[in-house]
Amino acid sequence: MDMIKKLSESIREYRRQAILSPVTVTGEVIMEVLIPYLMARLIDRGINAGNMSVVLKYGAVLLCCACISMLFGYLAGKYSAEASAGFSANLRKDMYYRVQTFSFQNIDKFSTASLVTRMTTDVTNVQMAYQMIIRMAVRSPLMLIFALAAAFSIDSKLAFIFVAVMPILAVGLYLIITRVHPVFKKVFKTYDRLNQVVEENLHGIRVVKSFTREDHEIEKFDQTSGKIYQYFVKAERIMAFNMPLMQSAIYISMLLLCWLGAKAIVASGGDAALGLSTGEFMSLFSYTMQILMSLMMLSMVFVMIIMARASAERIYEVLTEEPSLKNPDQPLTQVKDGSIRFDHVSFAYSGQAREPVLSDINIDIRPGQTVGIIGGTGSSKSSLVQLIPRLYDAASGSVIVGGADVRDYDIETLRDAVSMVLQKNVLFSGTIKDNLRWGDENASDEEIVKACRMAHADEFINTFPDGYDTWIEQGGSNVSGGQKQRLCIARALLKKPRILILDDSTSAVDMKTDAAIREAFAKQLPDTTKIIIAQRIASVQDSDLIIVMDKGRIAAQGTHEELMKTSDIYREVYESQNKGGDEDE
Numbered sequence: 001m002d003m004i005k006k007l008s009e010s011i012r013e014y015r016r017q018a019i020l021s022p023v024t025v026t027g028e029v030i031m032e033v034l035i036p037y038l039m040a041r042l043i044d045r046g047i048n049a050g051n052m053s054v055v056l057k058y059g060a061v062l063l064c065c066a067c068i069s070m071l072f073g074y075l076a077g078k079y080s081a082e083a084s085a086g087f088s089a090n091l092r093k094d095m096y097y098r099v100q101t102f103s104f105q106n107i108d109k110f111s112t113a114s115l116v117t118r119m120t121t122d123v124t125n126v127q128m129a130y131q132m133i134i135r136m137a138v139r140s141p142l143m144l145i146f147a148l149a150a151a152f153s154i155d156s157k158l159a160f161i162f163v164a165v166m167p168i169l170a171v172g173l174y175l176i177i178t179r180v181h182p183v184f185k186k187v188f189k190t191y192d193r194l195n196q197v198v199e200e201n202l203h204g205i206r207v208v209k210s211f212t213r214e215d216h217e218i219e220k221f222d223q224t225s226g227k228i229y230q231y232f233v234k235a236e237r238i239m240a241f242n243m244p245l246m247q248s249a250i251y252i253s254m255l256l257l258c259w260l261g262a263k264a265i266v267a268s269g270g271d272a273a274l275g276l277s278t279g280e281f282m283s284l285f286s287y288t289m290q291i292l293m294s295l296m297m298l299s300m301v302f303v304m305i306i307m308a309r310a311s312a313e314r315i316y317e318v319l320t321e322e323p324s325l326k327n328p329d330q331p332l333t334q335v336k337d338g339s340i341r342f343d344h345v346s347f348a349y350s351g352q353a354r355e356p357v358l359s360d361i362n363i364d365i366r367p368g369q370t371v372g373i374i375g376g377t378g379s380s381k382s383s384l385v386q387l388i389p390r391l392y393d394a395a396s397g398s399v400i401v402g403g404a405d406v407r408d409y410d411i412e413t414l415r416d417a418v419s420m421v422l423q424k425n426v427l428f429s430g431t432i433k434d435n436l437r438w439g440d441e442n443a444s445d446e447e448i449v450k451a452c453r454m455a456h457a458d459e460f461i462n463t464f465p466d467g468y469d470t471w472i473e474q475g476g477s478n479v480s481g482g483q484k485q486r487l488c489i490a491r492a493l494l495k496k497p498r499i500l501i502l503d504d505s506t507s508a509v510d511m512k513t514d515a516a517i518r519e520a521f522a523k524q525l526p527d528t529t530k531i532i533i534a535q536r537i538a539s540v541q542d543s544d545l546i547i548v549m550d551k552g553r554i555a556a557q558g559t560h561e562e563l564m565k566t567s568d569i570y571r572e573v574y575e576s577q578n579k580g581g582d583e584d585e
Contacts, residue, residue, distance in 0.1 A: 003316040007126070010094050014086035021079040022138040024072045029139055031069035033146040036286035038062050040154075043279030076135055084131035088123050095119050095318050103325040104391050108349065110318065113196035118318055121191055122311035129308030137301045143294035151287040154280050155264065161256045162291050165249045172245045173299055176238055177306050183235040184310040187228060194224045203475075242299050250292040257288050325390060331410035335417035336402040338498035338529030340365040340388060345397035347383060356395065357383045358552045365545065367498075370522065370530045372540025374573065375549030381533045382423060384549065385501045388531075389418040402498070419492035421505035425484045427476030432461060433468045435487060439494030451493040454520045456513050457486035481508035489517065493525075501531045506539060514539055537574050546570070 011018055038058055046055035099107070099115060107115070151159040201208060201217050208217055261284065264276040276284075345361040357380050365371055373381050386392055387399045390406045399406045406414055419439070427435050436448050443451075448468065452458040460483055464470040476484040485505050492500060500521070506514045518539070521530055534540050541560040548556040548563065548570050556567035563570040 003312060006316055006319055007312060010090040011087050012090055014083045017079040017083035018134055021076055021083055021134045024076040024079060025135055025139045026142060028069050028072035028076055029142045029146060031065045031072065033150055035062060035065050036283035037150060040279035040283035043282060044277050048278065080131050080135040083134055084127050087130055088127035091123050091126065091315065092119050095315065098319055101323045103323055105324045106321055111192065113199055114192040117191045117195050118314050122188060122314050125308045125311040126315060129304045132301045132304050136297050140294040140298040140301065143290055147287045147290040151284055154284050155276055158257060158260055158284060161253050165253055169245060169249055169295055173302055176242055177302055180235050180238050180306050181309060183231055184307050187231045188310050188314060190224060190227050190231060194228060197221055197224050239303055242303065246296045246299055253288055253292060257285065325393060325411060327410055328408055332404055332408050333410050333413050335414065335498055337367040339367045339402060340529060341400040343398045343400060345394045345399060347387060347392065347394050356552065361554060363547065365529060367529055368527050369544040372543035372546040373531065373533045373549060374537060374540060379549040380552040381549050382503055385503060385531055385533065388499060388501065389415045389420060416495065417497055418499045419495045419497035420501045421488045421492045421503060423503050425488040425505065427472050427484060427487060429472065429474040431469050431471055432487065435472055436491050436494060439491040443494050447494065451490040454493055454524055455486045455490035456517055457490045485509055497528060499529045503533045504535065507535065511538060537577055
């Protein structure tokens with residue numbers, strides 16, 4: 001019930017269409033049930049009596065009823081289509097807005113591929129079910145009730161044929177529903193996996209082709225697609241019993257009606273006063289088809305609801321997921337300065353993790369300092385800096401920025417004060433200016449050029465025919481790795497942050513340009529705290545403070561000269577890199 005209530009919130013401005021659809025369906029059903037009744041009068045009082053005036057009178061009324069029924073049918077289709085399309089659009093919007101409030105931890109819980117499936121395939125299934133509910137699920141029961149009432153008014157004994165058949169159909173449908181629903185839940189989970197396989201392949205298509213792994217990727221796709229096929233076949237095999245069940249009910253009812261109806265007509269001599277007339281038998285036959293067709297449509301609605309139920313549950317999970325990061329009741333709305341302090345901080349991505357990713361981290365960084373962080377792969381360098389803009393919360397201890405705990409800030413205020421250039425640099429489809437204005441949507445052309453010069457991106461941008469209006473393909477696929485990194489740095493600089501974090505974001509830049517970028521930072525951003533994560537010691541050796549990470553702990557910290565004397569790890573890395581450089585020379 002909670003799920004239905006939550007999903008119904010997305011109807012909003014389409015509530016009028018959602019109400020008008022059942023109303024017009026009701027009018028359509030009334031007209032369709034009235035037509036057999038009028039047909040019986042036309043046959044008994046007109047054709048059998050040889051009275052043409054009665055035939056013409058009832059014929060005109062029948063024509064009017066048919067036209068009105070068509071009009072109601074058109075309106076019902078129009079309103080149900082508008083209501084379902086609007087509902088699905090709002091549902092996607094609500095899910096998308098909800099995802100924007102998620103922390104990385106929430107997104108990790110669902111996975112990107114699963115969220116894409118939920119916003120596309122699952123919403124489409126719910127849309128189709130909703131359209132059937134406000135139209136077919138209204139039409140079928142109404143038709144069943146009205147046609148049964150009309151049939152009982154004609155001949156109650158013959159009408160009991162339908163009453164006897166309906167429990168058999170109900171039991172059959174229940175058995176089908178209970179067996180199919182678990183299968184569809186597995187289907188949509190496998191869709192998540194299929195999306196993940198496709199997404200990985202498209203994102204890494206250059207790697208796939210360079211290693212000639214196309215056959216491997218095709219095999220992965222075929223396995224996942226094959227599972228979906230198997231699940232659907234299993235579900236369809238179960239649902240295939242629905243049609244024979246319905247047809248058996250229809251044919252048995254028709255045979256019994258023909259047999260018993262014919263006997264009743266013969267017994268009464270075709271006189272309605274004595275029993276059953278020919279016209280009444282014809283109308284009863286029409287009501288039989290209406291009753292059984294409504295049952296068949298109802299079974300189709302149930303099948304669609306079975307499929308949509310699994311999708312609705314997955315959508316409900318997203319809409320009710322509580323963001324793991326929330327603003328405090330009275331958040332701070334100003335970051336005083338770029339000072340950072342880690343006070344006995346530990347962190348794990350999951351509460352069920354056996355070992356923390358970070359353990360007992362203690363760091364004190366003054367405003368305007370340049371801090372270098374080095375360490376081997378998996379030493380948790382990136383995890384450390386992600387706690388500063390509160391992309392994740394520490395499991396224990398405190399992260400202090402500008403003299404206040406990051407959990408006391410308004411999240412937007414904190415993140416506006418911290419610019420991060422992540423390891424995986426992402427550019428979006430649009431012009432270079434469009435991408436740079438992610439840092440500041442109101443940035444002037446002069447501010448954009450200044451940021452690009454500081455990031456040493458201006459020099460290559462001016463070589464493009466369209467300059468800053470050059471179109472960037474999705475993901476920045478039409479620029480090199482180094483160019484992409486410099487554009488991302490320029491974008492971060494446009495925020496005019498108090499803290500600038502470069503997470504291995506000059507790895508694709510040559511040593512000379514790397515040094516020039518750091519020199520520009522030192523001269524033009526004296527009050528900005530700069531944190532540089534790097535693999536090359538040359539990129540951090542001039543820093544005010546260098547932190548050496550090892551297995552989620554701080555192995556050593558100090559200046560380059562101090563670490564060369566006190567840290568074996570730092571000295572070994574330095575010597576190996578210099579030795580490698582000498583050999584290259």
